[in-house]
Amino acid sequence: MLSYLTKRLLISIPTLIAISIIIFAILALAPGDPMGEFATNPNLTPEVRENIRRSLGLDQPIPIRYLKWGWAFIRGDMGYSFNSRSPVLDLLRQRLPTTLWVVGSAYIVSIFIAFPLGVISALKRYSLLDRLVTTFALLGFSLPTFFTGLLLIIIFSVKLNWLPFIYNSTLRVTDWASFVQVIKQSIMPICVLALYQSAVLMRFVRSSVLEELNQEYVRTAYAKGLHDFAVLKNHILRNSMIPVVTLIALDIPSIFTGALITEQIFRVPGIGSLLIDSIYRSDTPVVMAITFIYGILIVGFNLMADFIYGFLDPRVKY
Numbered sequence: 001m002l003s004y005l006t007k008r009l010l011i012s013i014p015t016l017i018a019i020s021i022i023i024f025a026i027l028a029l030a031p032g033d034p035m036g037e038f039a040t041n042p043n044l045t046p047e048v049r050e051n052i053r054r055s056l057g058l059d060q061p062i063p064i065r066y067l068k069w070g071w072a073f074i075r076g077d078m079g080y081s082f083n084s085r086s087p088v089l090d091l092l093r094q095r096l097p098t099t100l101w102v103v104g105s106a107y108i109v110s111i112f113i114a115f116p117l118g119v120i121s122a123l124k125r126y127s128l129l130d131r132l133v134t135t136f137a138l139l140g141f142s143l144p145t146f147f148t149g150l151l152l153i154i155i156f157s158v159k160l161n162w163l164p165f166i167y168n169s170t171l172r173v174t175d176w177a178s179f180v181q182v183i184k185q186s187i188m189p190i191c192v193l194a195l196y197q198s199a200v201l202m203r204f205v206r207s208s209v210l211e212e213l214n215q216e217y218v219r220t221a222y223a224k225g226l227h228d229f230a231v232l233k234n235h236i237l238r239n240s241m242i243p244v245v246t247l248i249a250l251d252i253p254s255i256f257t258g259a260l261i262t263e264q265i266f267r268v269p270g271i272g273s274l275l276i277d278s279i280y281r282s283d284t285p286v287v288m289a290i291t292f293i294y295g296i297l298i299v300g301f302n303l304m305a306d307f308i309y310g311f312l313d314p315r316v317k318y
Contacts, residue, residue, distance in 0.1 A: 008306050012299045019295040020070065027284050028062045069288070079285035081278075088289045091274060096256070098169060099270035102186055102263075103255045106193035111248075113198040118205025119237070125210065133202065140199025145192050149265040152188045163188055169269040189266045193259055197251070204247050208240035215239075242309065249305035253297030 060068075072079060078088035121133040157165035164185045173179045212218060213236065221231045256271070263272040271290060278286035 008303055012303060016296060016299055019299075020073075020292055021066065023288060023291050023295070024066045024069065025062065027288055028065070030282075073289075073292070078289040081286050082283045083278075083281050088285050091286060092271065092289065092293075095269060095271045095274050098167075098268060099263075099272065100255065102167075102189050102268055102270060103193060103259050105186070106190045106259075107197060107251070107255055109190065109194040110198035110201055113194065114201035114205055117198075118202040119209055119232075121202070122206045122209035122213065123232075133206075137199040137202045137206075140195045141203065143196075145196055145259070145261050146265060148195060149188070149192045149262055152192065153265075156188065165266060167266050167268040189259075189262050189268055192262050192265075201244070201247065204244050205240070208243050209236060212236045212240045245305050245308050249301040250298065252301050253294055256293070256297055 069079065076089070078092075080087055081091060084091070117133050117136075121130045124130050152163075153165040156163045162184075164181075165188065167185050167189070168181075171178060171181055171185070173182055218231060218235055221235050259270075260272040260276060262268070263270045264276060267273075275287065275290045277283075278290070
C-alpha cells in the first residue's frame with residue numbers, strides 16, 4: 001500500500017507542473033490586456049504605461065515570467081493583483097470564509113440528504129418511495145442553478161418577502177439578531193447548491209448500491225443468516241462507496257473555489273465571484289492563483305481517494 005501511494009505521489013508532481021504550465025500559457029496568450037483600464041486615461045503618457053507594464057513584469061518573455069511565478073508560488077507568494085495592487089493571498093483570505101460557509105454548508109447538507117435517500121431508494125427499488133426519490137433527483141439534476149436561484153428569489157424575496165436576495169458580506173455576528181440575519185441570507189444559496197449536489201450524489205449512491213445488491217457475496221451473506229443491517233453495513237456499503245468516494249474527491253475542491261453561477265446570482269462575495277471579476281478585468285495573477293489552487297486540490301483529493309480505496313477494497317494494496 002505504501003509503495004502504491006508513493007507511486008501516485010510521484011506521478012502527481014509532474015502532473016501539477018504540467019497543469020501550471022498549461023494554465024499560465026493560456027492566460028498569457030489569451031486576449032485582453034491588464035493595462036486596458038489605463039487606456040482611456042488621458043493623463044497617462046505612453047512612457048508611464050510602459051513603466052507600469054515593466055513594473056508588473058509584462059515586458060518579459062513568457063518562459064521567464066512563468067519561472068518567476070513558479071518560484072514565488074513555491075515560497076508562498078502568489079503575486080499582486082493588477083487591478084487592486086493587493087497581494088493575491090490577502091484577496092483569497094478575504095473571500096475564503098464566505099465561500100466555505102455557503103458552499104461547504106451546502107455540500108454537508110447534500111451529503112446528509114443523498115446518502116440515506118440513495119440507499120433507501122436502492123433497497124426499496126420500484127416502490128413509491130423509490131419513484132419519489134428518483135423524481136426528486138431527476139428534477140434537482142436537470143434544473144440549472146441559475147433557474148432555481150431566480151425561482152427562489154421570486155418566491156421568497158419578491159412575493160413573500162421572507163428572505164433577502166442580496167448577500168450582505170459586511171454583516172458580523174454580534175448578537176442573536178445578527179446571527180439570524182446571517183442564516184436567513186444564506187438559506188437560498190445553500191438550498192440551490194444543496195438541491196443540485198444532493199441529486200448528483202443520490203443518483204450515484206443508488207446506482208452503486210443497486211449494482212452490489214445482486215452480487216454473489218451478498219446472497220451468500222443472506223444465506224448464512226446475517227441480519228439485513230449487518231449485510232448492508234459490512235458488505236454492500238463498503239463496496240458500493242468506491243465510485244462515490246471518487247465523486248466526492250472530485251467535488252470537494254469546488255468547496256474551496258466557490259460556486260460561480262450561484263455566487264453571481266445572490267451576490268455572494270466568495271472565491272467564485274472573485275474569479276469571474278478577475279477574468280473580466282484580465283487580472284492574470286488572481287485567475288492563475290485560483291485555477292492552480294483548484295488543480296492542486298483536485299490532485300490532492302484524488303490522492304486521498306486512493307488512500308481510502310485501500311480501506312474499502314483490499315485488492316488495491318496488491
